[in-house]
Amino acid sequence: MNLVLYRKYRPLNFGSVVNQEHIKTTLANAVANNRVGHAYLFTGPRGVGKTTLARIFARAINCQNRTGSEPCNECEICKPFLENTSLDLLEIDAASHTGVDNIRELIDHLQFAPTKATYKVIIVDEVHMLSKGAFNALLKTLEEPPSHAVFILATTEIHKVPATIISRTQRFDFKKVGIADLSKHLAYVASDNQIKVSEGALMEIATAADGSFRDGLSLLDQVMNYAEGEITEELVETVLGLTGVKTLSKFLDLLVENQTQEAVSFISDLTYGGKDLYQFEKDFLEYLRKILLTKVGTTSDFGYTEEISQKMKDQAQALELPRIMQIIQIFQKAEGEIKWSSIQSLPLELAAVEATEENNPPQSPLILRGDEAAEEPPLNVREGEGELFAKVQAHWPQILEKLKEYNHSLISSLKLAQPISIEGKELVVIFPYKFHKDAIEARKNRIVVDQVIEEVTGLKLMVKPTLQKGEAQVEQKDELVESALKIMGGEVEN
Numbered sequence: 001m002n003l004v005l006y007r008k009y010r011p012l013n014f015g016s017v018v019n020q021e022h023i024k025t026t027l028a029n030a031v032a033n034n035r036v037g038h039a040y041l042f043t044g045p046r047g048v049g050k051t052t053l054a055r056i057f058a059r060a061i062n063c064q065n066r067t068g069s070e071p072c073n074e075c076e077i078c079k080p081f082l083e084n085t086s087l088d089l090l091e092i093d094a095a096s097h098t099g100v101d102n103i104r105e106l107i108d109h110l111q112f113a114p115t116k117a118t119y120k121v122i123i124v125d126e127v128h129m130l131s132k133g134a135f136n137a138l139l140k141t142l143e144e145p146p147s148h149a150v151f152i153l154a155t156t157e158i159h160k161v162p163a164t165i166i167s168r169t170q171r172f173d174f175k176k177v178g179i180a181d182l183s184k185h186l187a188y189v190a191s192d193n194q195i196k197v198s199e200g201a202l203m204e205i206a207t208a209a210d211g212s213f214r215d216g217l218s219l220l221d222q223v224m225n226y227a228e229g230e231i232t233e234e235l236v237e238t239v240l241g242l243t244g245v246k247t248l249s250k251f252l253d254l255l256v257e258n259q260t261q262e263a264v265s266f267i268s269d270l271t272y273g274g275k276d277l278y279q280f281e282k283d284f285l286e287y288l289r290k291i292l293l294t295k296v297g298t299t300s301d302f303g304y305t306e307e308i309s310q311k312m313k314d315q316a317q318a319l320e321l322p323r324i325m326q327i328i329q330i331f332q333k334a335e336g337e338i339k340w341s342s343i344q345s346l347p348l349e350l351a352a353v354e355a356t357e358e359n360n361p362p363q364s365p366l367i368l369r370g371d372e373a374a375e376e377p378p379l380n381v382r383e384g385e386g387e388l389f390a391k392v393q394a395h396w397p398q399i400l401e402k403l404k405e406y407n408h409s410l411i412s413s414l415k416l417a418q419p420i421s422i423e424g425k426e427l428v429v430i431f432p433y434k435f436h437k438d439a440i441e442a443r444k445n446r447i448v449v450d451q452v453i454e455e456v457t458g459l460k461l462m463v464k465p466t467l468q469k470g471e472a473q474v475e476q477k478d479e480l481v482e483s484a485l486k487i488m489g490g491e492v493e494n
Contacts, residue, residue, distance in 0.1 A: 044174025047214030176211025200233035
């Protein structure tokens, strides 16, 4: 059977595991010094070697012919462990065995002594998926297991594992693998399969893998199946739908040089080229983050080639820190809008225009009072709040529509209201009538409105209802007083 690359190149001993040096050393010393604990907890991102090291450790503590701390992988203990046919190795996927009954079966299994091995090893993958009852059933056994039992729990979401479980184990935190280390490993795999891959292509795959060996090898496998000759950077981008670092660098150059038309055309070319604009947006923000880190002088090694690293330094040097932060903020706003836009390219195009406009301060939003629109900026608007207010104004119809799903009666009050400004974290909304203002001011109603605003706009704002003051209100009051005098009879006393 032809195995996929991540299974074919799964390490079989401690020495062949790439990265995780602190964990390899600790486990190897525990084996060599015969100081094996009864429970271990492996936590970290996907595809970094948690299950692989658990299996190596299981063989190492039971191997009859180990060399130092390394298992031989040939003896009558190691071979069944490798083939997953041993009665002394039990691997459980907690995602599909979540209940109390599953844990009780496991505990019953531990009552019997090992058939051939020294230890019975229980590997529970994705342990955070166990139910509360299952965790409780496991507690006592995990605290005082039989002398022949060793538990190895693995999880990608440590925050979901109860503290009572964590305190009964030795915890090991796995790290993401660096781009340089992963590129080197992918180069070895490609060479072993007699596949020619360019350095840029390896870097693209390693970057897309996001620190995961399994993801990196799966992506390489996919590209190898497509390629007929040498695997190039362009081929990787085409097959995997990635945005290359050179593409991101070129787009930033257009923004730095304030070439508005070229920047917008660049986005159009991506659209017609079938690129995923949301993925491009995420990749570009990550690239901007690295430019920011380069600018502030961090010593992070991003694993790029010398040519690209020098290009990033040049771009960071050409930009002032406030300008970098401004561009990041502009495209962060676009990321929040791109999912909801009916024209997916529009938020990116607007961001490109905004980022390339020199000395062009944002226009103040219009403030509606009654039937008139004033072109004066809202009072007490701090720097940057004008943009947020404009966003709220643009989404106000959607906010009203969304509010119907929560409380239909609030619509009648808010339809007559009008947002006029943002003050700090408060959205000032003006009401013509006190009754409607008081209705929204009620705590339970205000919470609903705040929640809807956040869902629609992504902004955490608190509504501040304010009663409208002015001639219209005075005239309205006078009319009401005159009507009351006519009905009741009487006069106004000063």
